[in-house]
Amino acid sequence: MTYFVTDGSADCFYTAVFDAYRQKDAVITSESNLQTQLDSQICEVVADGEKCERVKRKLRQLDAGAAGDVELVLRSCNPLRENTAFEYIRLIIEHGGPVRNMLAHPVVLEISDIRKKVTGEIHKLKGFLRFMENTEGVLYAPCSPDNDIVDLLAPHFAERFKNQRFVIHDITRKTAAMYDGREILVTFADSAEIYLSEYEKYFEDLWKQYYKSVNIASRPHEKQMKGYMPVRYWKFLPEKQR
Amino acid sequence: MIDADRLKILTESAKYDVSCSSSGSKRVNAKGGLGNASVGGICHSFTPDGRCISLLKILMSNDCIYDCEYCPNRRSADVPRAAITPDEICQLVISFYKRNYIEGLFLSSAVCGSPNATMEALTETIVRLRKVYNFNGYIHLKGIPYADDALIMRAAKYADRMSFNIELPSEKSLKLLAPQKTKEGLLLPMKKLSAATEYDRQNKIKSGRVIPAGQTTQLIVGASPESDGQILRLTQALYRNLGLKRVYYSSYIPVVASPKLPTEGAGLLREHRLYQADWLLRFYGFDVDELCGEGDNLDADCDPKCAWAMRNMHLFPVEVNTAPAEMLLRVPGIGARGAYRIIKARKYTRLDFDNLLKMRIIIRRAKHFITCNGKFYGAQSQGAVRAALMLESHADDAEQLSMFSSPDIAASAITGEI
Numbered sequence: 001m002t003y004f005v006t007d008g009s010a011d012c013f014y015t016a017v018f019d020a021y022r023q024k025d026a027v028i029t030s031e032s033n034l035q036t037q038l039d040s041q042i043c044e045v046v047a048d049g050e051k052c053e054r055v056k057r058k059l060r061q062l063d064a065g066a067a068g069d070v071e072l073v074l075r076s077c078n079p080l081r082e083n084t085a086f087e088y089i090r091l092i093i094e095h096g097g098p099v100r101n102m103l104a105h106p107v108v109l110e111i112s113d114i115r116k117k118v119t120g121e122i123h124k125l126k127g128f129l130r131f132m133e134n135t136e137g138v139l140y141a142p143c144s145p146d147n148d149i150v151d152l153l154a155p156h157f158a159e160r161f162k163n164q165r166f167v168i169h170d171i172t173r174k175t176a177a178m179y180d181g182r183e184i185l186v187t188f189a190d191s192a193e194i195y196l197s198e199y200e201k202y203f204e205d206l207w208k209q210y211y212k213s214v215n216i217a218s219r220p221h222e223k224q225m226k227g228y229m230p231v232r233y234w235k236f237l238p239e240k241q242r
Numbered sequence: 243m244i245d246a247d248r249l250k251i252l253t254e255s256a257k258y259d260v261s262c263s264s265s266g267s268k269r270v271n272a273k274g275g276l277g278n279a280s281v282g283g284i285c286h287s288f289t290p291d292g293r294c295i296s297l298l299k300i301l302m303s304n305d306c307i308y309d310c311e312y313c314p315n316r317r318s319a320d321v322p323r324a325a326i327t328p329d330e331i332c333q334l335v336i337s338f339y340k341r342n343y344i345e346g347l348f349l350s351s352a353v354c355g356s357p358n359a360t361m362e363a364l365t366e367t368i369v370r371l372r373k374v375y376n377f378n379g380y381i382h383l384k385g386i387p388y389a390d391d392a393l394i395m396r397a398a399k400y401a402d403r404m405s406f407n408i409e410l411p412s413e414k415s416l417k418l419l420a421p422q423k424t425k426e427g428l429l430l431p432m433k434k435l436s437a438a439t440e441y442d443r444q445n446k447i448k449s450g451r452v453i454p455a456g457q458t459t460q461l462i463v464g465a466s467p468e469s470d471g472q473i474l475r476l477t478q479a480l481y482r483n484l485g486l487k488r489v490y491y492s493s494y495i496p497v498v499a500s501p502k503l504p505t506e507g508a509g510l511l512r513e514h515r516l517y518q519a520d521w522l523l524r525f526y527g528f529d530v531d532e533l534c535g536e537g538d539n540l541d542a543d544c545d546p547k548c549a550w551a552m553r554n555m556h557l558f559p560v561e562v563n564t565a566p567a568e569m570l571l572r573v574p575g576i577g578a579r580g581a582y583r584i585i586k587a588r589k590y591t592r593l594d595f596d597n598l599l600k601m602r603i604i605i606r607r608a609k610h611f612i613t614c615n616g617k618f619y620g621a622q623s624q625g626a627v628r629a630a631l632m633l634e635s636h637a638d639d640a641e642q643l644s645m646f647s648s649p650d651i652a653a654s655a656i657t658g659e660i
Contacts, residue, residue: 103587104597127286127296131341139340157342160277160379164340202243203337209246210338213253214299215289218495224292228285239287 001025001040006082010074011047013082017089018051019043028082059089063098069111072118075148084110118147125149126156128233131166132204133197139166140194143236150177151186158184167192204238211239244330251324255304255315256350258497259407259460260490264296264345264380266455267402277339277346277379279402279455284345297348297382298338302326302363306352310409310420311500312465315352319498325354328367332375339379346380346402347371353386361389365397372400380455385435387428394431395452398438403455403487406432411473415466418502432457436484456487463516464494464508470539471530474519478530481523491516515540522546525578526571548574548631551611555624558611562598563588565612574631575608595619606634 004020006012008030020026034042059066066089073085087107091099102108131139139161143150150170154177157166161179169176169189176189234240265283285294301315303325309317331349338344349367354360364383371377383401385394398404406428410416413425435457442451459480463473473491480486493513496505519540522528526547533546541549551558551574560569562584570581580603587593587601594614599605610620610627621627 101586102590103583103601104591104593106600109600123282123284126280127284127342127345129342133340141342156280159271161340162271162273162275164276199337203341206244206246206249206334207338207341207343209249210253210298211287211289211295213250214257214295216257216291216293219291221292222290225288225290228292228294229288237287 001027001037003034003040003042004028004045005034005042006030006045007047009047010071011049011052012045013070013074013085014052014055015048016045016082017055017086018048019045020086021090026086028086029079030082055089059092062092062096063100065098065100066092069100069115072115073111075152076114076118077146077148078114078117081114084114118149121145121147122149122152124233125153128229128237129153129157129168130236130238132194132200135195135197137165137197139164140169140192141166141236142169142171142192144170144172146232148173148175150175151184153177154179154184154186208239244326244334248324248326249300249334251322252301252304252326253299255352256299256301256348258314258492258495259299259348259350259384260492261382261405261458261460261488262294262296262299262348263403263458263488264382266487267380269378269380269402269454271378272376275376275378276336277377279346279378279380286342286344296345297380298335298344298346299348300326300331300334300350302331302349302351302360302367303354304352305354307355308353308420308422310423311502312419312462312494312498314497316498328363328370331367332371332377335371335377335379336375339377344379346382348382348384350384351386357386357388358390358393361386361393361397365393365400368397368400382455385431387423387431389431391431391434394434395438398435398452399450401453403458404435404453405458405460407460408476409460409462410466411461411463411468411476412466415468419465432459432480432484432486436486439485456485458486458488458490460490460492462494463491463513465503469537470512470516470519471534471536473516474523474530474534475536477520478523489520491520511542512539515542515546519546522550527568528572543632545574547572548607552624552628552631555627559613559618559620560611561613561616563592563615573608573611575604575606575611580604607631 002023002025004016004026006016006028013028016028020028056067069088070085073081084107088111091107099105099108103112125143125145129141129143131141133139150168154168158179163181165179165181167176167178169192174188174190176187178185178187263283265281267279268281269279271278283296285296287295289295304315305323305325306315306317314321335347349364351360351364364386368381368383381401382403382405383397385404385406387406408428409420409423416423416425435453438452439456477489480489491513493510494504494508496503496507519533522533523530532550534540540546551572560573567581567585570576570584571578580601583601584593587597592615595605598614610630621630
């Protein structure tokens, strides 16, 4: 077994696909999830622009939508994401075209599931993200999503807010998507010091009052609430704080 | 700015309106504006009763001139009254929207003064929200029956969705429980709106369409004696003739004591079955005549699709590798997504039971109605199929009911995504 270890970036992944493609027992993984066996070889991959481009070009020729699938799958928190994406690319090349609809194939089904989890979380956070306004009128939303998605969330809010500046901060991955009213910038962001506007508490309290009043207390259905809104997202929801 | 006390009164008065969906509109943001609409709708929170919060659901006033028997805000009720000004609503919407608490506004009102005065106040509020506050998020506006057409049509230009509630499924029940309303009076504005959206559609009008997310309505189930068959015929007519997007069913809850009203709630199960049948009408190509006789109620023991399949065993089993899409959709245990997956996958390979299992088809239900490569794994006799499905259906429904502390007054939750 040969393990091709990437740095987690897409470019490094495509380079690894190039290097590993002709090997029989190749596995692609990113460092953080590495678990090797005794007899395995480890091969550290360094991103190579040309190799990466060749794989991407080949993929584009065979299936214009495949790069999009891979991009989403690489954002997943699934520890086997790189290798599943690798098997998916292999399948596309062997088949000579899109395999998206071969839903009886385990790799295609797995890709479809991982992809759905990532896009599903993007959709969820479009609802569950909570902004607070600072003294300069900038909106700030902390979050810790399962998958690496803050930059995919930002365009949705940029479209809504137009001139309004905002920051979406993934506090576990320490990345932030920042929007200055014109464009989105993704950067490293360790911690943030926020000076809230004087109105913030007032609106937060009104929202909590609303949340309490709109509930029909005589028919509790906590299981359904938690099913639609998993507890791990509650940390950043003012209405779920005491 | 509104205070917490009034917000409480006006929200608590609005919360029995079931609809909270924010879907169906593609409204785009304007330069310098705030907000847009997401066509699939977005849920922003969920309350402990399991329902979603998508829109800020609020009444402009709960001070009503009508005296509808079932309504907690009826004229003769002794409840605290409150009102909110258009500017207060606009500011609340903007500040909630900016914090991503909500997807938009669901504005309604008790009939305060006269239908025209009420409709005008509602309309002016949303016009103000659109024009002065430059808000382009989702707006669902409740229509006030008996208001002038011109007012209703003006509102329709600014709202994404409007709804007039039918309230009760027959003229007779309206006369008894909501004497100031008539069926024709409630249906007339719906017909007008339907004609206006149809005009936009036929003339391919792209921008400035009236209510791009269409109309919905709501009716109370179990406050009056109509059968499921009658209710579903009304529903089908509303979908087919008026092009409604949704009909909501609200299981009757005895919030108000009255000799004209039943003392017990209609229960979750009946409402649940009506929603299942409603889905079959809209997405599965069923006609109401296939589901339920006019004077009958839906089978409480199993869902309407299973019930239909068991009445039509001569059509089954079907071979999953060759059956047409519309037949796959009629197999219990195969939903719209499952049918889609089967149709895609079978182009590449012959499917067996193991494939179906991995594609998340509910095999334990579907196996009685399908063959895979000619193999059949279902029960042999019709009686055995019935027994197996009943057993399973009971397990499902028991689970659903137990989620509520008191099944009598339970009503199912409607998510904003639908």
